[in-house]
Amino acid sequence: MGVRQSGQVRLRALGLLMAVTFVVWVAGPAQGQQEITGKDGAPMVLVPAGEFTMGSNDGSDDEKPVHRVSLDAYYIDKYEVTVGQYAKFLEARGVNGPPMWTTMDQPPHQKRPVVNVDWSDASTYCEWAGKRLPTEAEWEKAARGADGRIYPWGNEPPDPLRANYGKEKWNNHDALVPVGQLKDGKSPYGIYDLAGNVWEWVSDWYDQDYYTTSPAQNPKGPENGKYRVLRGGSWDLAPENLRSSRRDFNLPLSPSYESPSYRNFNSGFRCAKNPVLTPSGRMASSGELMPLSPVPADYTDKHMPTGWWTDPNIIEEGKQVYSQEGCRSCHKDGKPVKSGGGLRDQKNTSRFSDSYWFWRVAEGVPKTTMKAWKSYLSEEQIWKVIAYIHQFSHGGKPSEHTDYKP
Known part of the structure; x- marks a missing residue:
């Protein structure tokens, strides 16, 4: 997807086709990580402070140079935000859903990731839930861990037990899998669906040369720009597009279906949150x-x-x-x-x-x-x-x- 020409043309075609025919500590699932539950009921996993390797010498030019990044600890949603969670947000805010919402908001789809949301939709949801969108660096560390792996599960190529990808038809939401279903694809921190299923909005503006000047400590992306970054690949991509270092982008707002940034059926999101410290300096439950x-x-x-x-x-x-x-x-x-x-x-x-x-x-x-x-x-x-x-x-x-x- 995004503004890479082939992806953009493909998504427009897909969109036209669619228009015609939707706190308590507990042990985490990997490495004994800690979880909290957000305001929206979504479990969040702690990603500990430390360094990781960001970028890839084998990827596109915007993934270079490979560099070391140090991040403070943060929480990130264990799963992508679901249709059911987004429905509660819309009800609480008293606003209408995104295009095609009536077909999306049906019982068979409640646990599938919400799609057809632009960057502003995603950011507003996270703010309502007392969270925020993850930075691009936070997203990549959550997916790759500290060992520089290619995919969330390791270096082995994708397969259908690890990721949802390579589908040619939307088929009324059946192209998506319910969040957390592909257990073999979780990241080293026990986070699911970071490869495939849906692209995920992050907070950063996009700059193809950002890695050449980005800070080594808690980078937050360029101060401004035209496009916002998406990460993770989606259900309609080839397996080579699921690498955790791969970057994509699109316009952040969607004024109409004529816009190249209109909300589409392969973009969703998850949220992040800074840890809260108790008076003693300990992270709060x-x-x-x-x-x-x-x-x-x-x-x-x-x-x-x-x-x-x-x-x-x-x-x-x-x-x-x-x-x-x-x-x-x-x-x-x-x-x-x-x-x-x-x-x-x-x-x-x-x-x-x-x-x-x-x-x-x-x-x-x-x-x-x-x-x-x-x-x-x-x-x-x-x-x-x-x-x-x-x-x-x-x-x-x-x-x-x-x-x-x-």
Whole structure:
């Protein structure tokens, strides 16, 4: 695809044909890597800090020269963003889907990668999910690892058990495979579908000579340009186009089907995220990422009444509400028995603002036993519950809490 002439002509033909006839640490799957779960429910894999080899002397001119790049640690989506995930984004934003969305958003396709998205679509989704598009260097390291391999799985040529490629017909989305299905093709970090299936947008502007002047530490691409970079190859390409160092590009926006950059059926994306550090400098787990979630406007000016964090009478009243009204299932014999989304972890709660505390208790914590209490507790009662929960994050002892400012 992209603006390489043969690919562009081929995609236009394909497009015309289509128009006529869609936080908690866990062990990762490879090398014991660590994962978090993003706001959009997508698992993200940690790629550790360090150097890797970028580019190829056997590739196109824009892959040269081969050079060493050092990157800070980052998280990247384990899978390409799916149709199902993109549908939730569209619903949350109240906007229409990309062209041909009605045929894409069907039950058989929910776990296939979303396509027909341009660079702006991809970037907006990642921002909504509290993430960003990966840089070109981050994408290549996630695919190649530190040993300079040619493909995500190693140096052996592609085969159908490792990558989805070489198909001639779109066939109403059947050209795509569900994300994560090709387990033999995962990268050294346990990341799937980095070769074939769909091209993936990255954040960088494209410059064919960028490698001659790119920085050795955390390169982010040229400051401006005309085209954006895509990586990874797609379902309709020959196997030699799936090399992890191969670069392609296209216009970032798609004003119409007459544009050479119109959204097409072989481009998708995945997101990345910088690690969040705890006050001690350790990388935070999924639960510890929660304080960085934006507090809704209705809750941004909430503050604990003076003295309530350590008032034993307030804490006792909060205990009664907590055990009798809201959380019988997670409270027994005066002690909590199940975590409420990190609300009792000192490393976590030290990063909560008062507003965040109130929001989480008022609205509840998804996927935990902490239910939403705003409908039947007064604001005063909610603060008492917070004071009670807070003491458990400090060994069961009443403790002051500083209103955290990110």
